[in-house]
Amino acid sequence: MEAGADLEIVRRVQAGDVAAFDRIVEKYRERVFGIVYHMTSNREDAADLAQEAFIKAFQSIHRFGGQASFFTWLYRIAVNTTSSHLRKSRLRSFFSLEQIDLDAPLSREVVEALTDKTDGERDAYVRELQEKLNDAMQKLSIPHRTVVTLFEIEGLSHQEIADVMACSIGTVRSRLHYAKQLLQAELQPYLRR
């Protein structure tokens, strides 16, 4: 149903209704920004790259034939744009992180499980954990980081990730397994069994 609604909007844009593209932006901007941000760990770069991905989608929307779902097509543009940027700026990456929303149910639960410190100490601990987490993510290769981002953070299925990355499901699973092993080795002090 969602795919049908997307296709309807896309057809309108293709017919010349440029304003209809705003609905696409409004619907997908947070998810596209999230993918780019978790791959770059830099909010300014993420904003620029997400906008660039939307511009590219707008410029080439007449080539979208509707064979795949629109969000897969849009995510692929975002992933390719980000991967290209990361390859070009491999040596000058630095963090610019968003604040973790501790009011979200999952984050509160995890943080409470990790520490029983007071609020001030907990904020520092969460900040340190966030940096370690992003550092471990940036140590992954771009394909492994992309798989972890799409599966664990954005919640896409293996098939959808395979469509976005233009690879097989086996490759997605393999990359995910290997990436988790690496992350586990890096974040061992923060795990609780």
Next chain:
Amino acid sequence: MKPESKRTVTIEDLVRLKRAERPAAEFWPEFDRQLRAKQLAALVGKPDWWRMVPVWFVGVARYAWPVGAATILAVSFVSMREFSSHEQAMPLDEALATSLDVSPMVSAVAAGLPSGFFSAGSGERKSGEREGAEMSAVVMAEALSLEPAMASLSGGSSSPVSDKASLASSAERSPVLGRLDGSLIKPPSVVEARNSGRLLATATGFEARAMPARPRVDPLQQMVSPSDRSRAKLLTAMVSMSPSEVSVRSAERVNHRISEDRLYDQIHRFGARGAGLNMKF
């Protein structure tokens, strides 16, 4: 010490903690404003064509090495072929062609030939088939007698100095070549044209094709000893004749039906050894 009641924290939990890294709500209006500005810019201005060049080659990126190697081979082959053809047939400079007036040369050649050289041929053609053939033989003999001089003109040697010397010696033997020498040696452009091997061919109706490359000769090998030079001079004085003498001799040979072998046999009877002169009977 952590309480035992707390839940386990896996790597998936830690990674999902990143979902909580979200921009504030006031971030999105600015994001939309920037995106709209970029969208309008994209609508107004088309990307430069050279920025699109990498996109054209995305499809052939996997064949980069074979395509690159094939391109290098093709360029090398074409350039080598062009270079060799350019070397074989170097175009004659227009300025050089206009600076050389070949008509005096041709008239000089015609003037050096015996009187009735051209008219006798037509006259003989009228008198009979047999005599016409004889006169054509005379013409051939005349052409043969001039051939060494022409060969020296059209590139007998590679260096201009030696060419000049050979021309001078040819001029001593023949008044025709003396006149040719005067008109040819003076301008350096003419020497260049002669080296290309095409100018005389064009001017005198010779076959207009590029001369094959001549092997380089060591200058020391070209030097002759004084005794050899005097012997050659003596032989030249004995053997060589002026064109008028040659024409008379040829006409005489035709009249007496002397074969060419017999004629040269007479010439070979003369010889020089050291400072002496031999004559065989």
